[in-house]
Amino acid sequence: MISHPRPAGKAFPRIPLSDIRAYAGVIEHRPDDSDCTLESVRAENAEMLRMCRTYGSDYILIDDDYRVDIDLTR
Secondary structure, eight states: OOOOOSSOOOOOOSSOHHHHHHTTTHHHSSSTTTOOOOHHHHHHHHHHHHHHHHOOOOOOSSSSSSSOOOOOOO
């Protein structure tokens, strides 16, 4: 688990919404993201982070750059 001092829901402060939407169908399987807003993305992220913390799930908080080296062999 990676912890981060930034409050939940404040991720993506400098990432343009167009970049988030560009990966909608790839990362989050959102084929129709016409209702996607920066506020809704932040709210969804805050809820997912809260759930991970509540249930002790591993997570990687991407708050600056999408290029993260993830070990998928565990």
